[in-house]
Amino acid sequence: MLGRNGYRNRVELLQGTLDMLILRTLQWGPAHGYGIVQALRTQSGEALQVETGSLYPALHRLERQGWVRSEWKQSESNQRARYYRITAAGKKQLVEDLSRWEQMVAVLGGILKAAPTE
């Protein structure tokens, strides 16, 4: 369909890593979409700019899967915003994702760092 092909995740994050990053961010407390983008940018030292076109679909997908819950609250600047909160299922998912991620890093690292053998 036109829309999907025309709108890819331009950040080129590894598949599935965005979900993990979002869940991780939400572990420090509930946040709205803008807050999540800012938090990720700050923590990555301005290197990672998450596209809203990836973020919102991801947030809604996570909500549909029951890993996050959302509610409308007043923000610190007194604006009504939708806050996302990680659920117990989300926390479990994050632990799983993290261990898988570490495993993958170890495996990839082993391959990439190995000295070529003749």
Place this chain on the structure above:
Amino acid sequence: MSWLSRLFERRKDELAEEIRTHIALDVSDRMNRGESRSKAEAAAAREFGNAALVQNVTHEFWRWKRLERFAANLRYAFRTLRRSSGFSITVIATLAVGVSATSAMFTVVDGVLLRPLPFKDPASLVMIREAGKRGPLGYGSPYLDIEQWRQRSHAFSQIAFYSNNTRRASFLEGAAGAMHVSSASVSADLFDLLGAHPALGRDFAPRDAGGSVTGDDKHSILLSDTVWRTNYSADPRILGKTVELNGEHFSVIGVMPRGFTFPFTGSNFNGMPLVWKPLVLKDEDALRTHNGAPSYEALGRLRAGVTLAAAEAELKAFQPDIVKPYTDAADREDADSISLRSYTESLVNGDVRKALFALMGASALLWLIACLNVTSLMWARATARKRELAVRGALGASRWQIVEYLLMEGMLLSGCASLLGLGLAAGMLKLFEHGLETQFSIHQSLTPNLPVLAVLLALTIAGALLISAWPAFAAARASIDATLRQGSPQQGMGRAHHRMRAMLVVTEIALSLTLLVGCGLLLRTIYALKHVPLGFRTEHIVVANMTIPSYKFAGRDMTTALYQPLVDRVKRLPGVESATLLTDVPLGKTFQMIFTFDPEGNSADAIRRRALQAQFRAVGPEMQQVFGFQMLRGRFFNEDDTPTSQAVVVVNRAFVKAYFGDDRDPGKILGESLVGFGKNRRSVVVGVLDDERQVSVAESSQPEMEVCIPQITPESMFYKAAEGMSMDLAVRTQRSISLVTPELRDIMRTASPDLSASTFSTMDQIVEDSFGSQNLAAHLLEIFGGSALLLCLAGIYGLLSYLVAQRRQEIGLRIALGAQQWNVMSLILQQAGWMLVAGLGTGLAMAYLGTKGLQTLLYGVKADDPWTAGAVTLLLLVGGLLAALVPARRAARVDPMDALRAE
């Protein structure tokens, strides 16, 4: 649908707000960092990207997008179709014609051929019949043979048997007089074999190894649910009570479940409720002679994994061994082989099956023609809407979305057509109710049921795809750019499109021709059947079929005690010219008795006479006045033939031929003594009837022997067989049946209350019913064929009108350059001409192949009859050219100035 869209809207609104908040937060952050408001707003918007797209993509995660689009498409399709209501109505009506014919026919097929039998695993039930050099026997087998099969066969898990002699009514005495029931005698294990068990009480329990019922259960009886409810008001205390059946006492041991029926043939022919008696063996069952031993129908259940052919081979292998003890060589040769038929299949005779398949095929053809016609219309519409679709594409609709929308339109049209078609089908079934019931002996009401609705749904979807898929894909493939750049919406039907529509019309013509040839053949059959010289007059004859509890007249002569006084009173009714009694009217199907000789010896005469099977009829002397047939030689019965006078019989010409081997001198048989009426009472032949169609209109005269009712006294051998069962009363009167019937019924009720249940008909109706399967098929095909013809002509007209409208400018130019009216007309007619020639050519080939299956239904005409094919071709040709003439004349009248100015 508004609540649905509100639901969508709420989530959409929330998303929009979420996105707005995001941007607002970004803006205020940037302003906090010192940017100006306008700069901050621009930067925030740029960073966010395409907000509408984000919203759309995110929204789709909630999976409602699909449903939402579906709803929108449906709403939009509904609106467009309502706007072009003329087009929609044409399409819906056309499709409805096809759908109604197909679903009506399928309802009948479902009721007759696919009817689920109320037994366990009906597919493994098999009828076992003996066969011989004369083919499968028309009657059952003696007990001794069945006993052998039961002992020796391994192919069957069970073999049970029953007496099928249940066509005549039995009389079950109840509180409100005798109830007409049909009673089948069944072996003790029959219900077990069928996997049916009484809903109340028990089965016939004590059984011997042979399967017959013995002991106390000899006088037990099982009731059907209907009998239990109507006669005993569903009283559960009926168990153990004694009931009286045909004057015999039985004790009720059980009631079968609702809906259980067995056997399906014979008894159920009249739709009478059933009771089941135990089959008790008698002394005669130890015999193996035809006419000596009672014959039973044998029903077996195949073991799992055994095929019909394997079972037949097994039985065939030892059948010669089984028939060895037959004392009569001819009987032995008649039964030395076996013929098996699946029970389900044995319920429907081959002719009916053929007729049904032919009609089913015809209705499917009609459906296809209707669909093709509509496809052609949809093509035209898709072409006219090319610009609209291109605009949608230009605005961002994907090809698939356009296809989806067009399919939705097709679905909507097809759905409406199916609803209308369902109504039409119900109406059509109502219209042909009598014919369907007599021809297919259907007794449940013919209303579309679940399988029929499933088929209807399949037809709806298939129809929708057929009519819209092709135009839709073509429309979606079309280039947006080229279409938009083109001028008027009328232009731009390419040659390919045009050829496609022409092909559709050609196919339609071919299919219609096939259908019409079939219809023509059946009409000629009906015409031939109606003009067969029957050998007797049929008009102004009212026939009453009487059924009477003969056991009530035990010891009395029913002729003198009941029938003769009845006839005398009927004769005195005003307007009655003559009246007669007879066991069955010609072509009637209520009673049949076959007379055979047992000549000794092996001379050529003896062998021929052994093969002679004569229709046997007991008739009153007034029959000649009522039916007005001709005597070839000798005399018919008259008032002087009395119980005390010389016993006489009358035979027909076919009998003479079968008896002597030729019929050069029919008079030779006069005075012959063929049969004895009793001890020392030989009869002589006194007359020869000219040939008449007494079995069926299509069959030539069968050998027949008639005896005179007044001569048949209770002592004579025919009395019990002929008079005890049923008797017809034929009355010749100029008055209408509706006037005479109540008076006849009154007389009968006075004679005996049991006669009030007699059924009335006219001889004309009986004749009509006797060639009913052809008649019914012809009438239905008339409707199918007529509809096909109309659709086909509409198709030709539609395409050519469209062409003329499309080529208006070109035609105007031609006329301006000097083309004559005739030139222009011939341009259009040529177009019609080649479509007709191509369609008719293909159609003739299809008809030649297709009508071969009809052969057995035809009478007096061959399936490849050139006259019928020729006449139908001419009809379509003339009709097609007439349909083309209207647009051709319109083309000729195009005003060149007008047409060219429109450029």
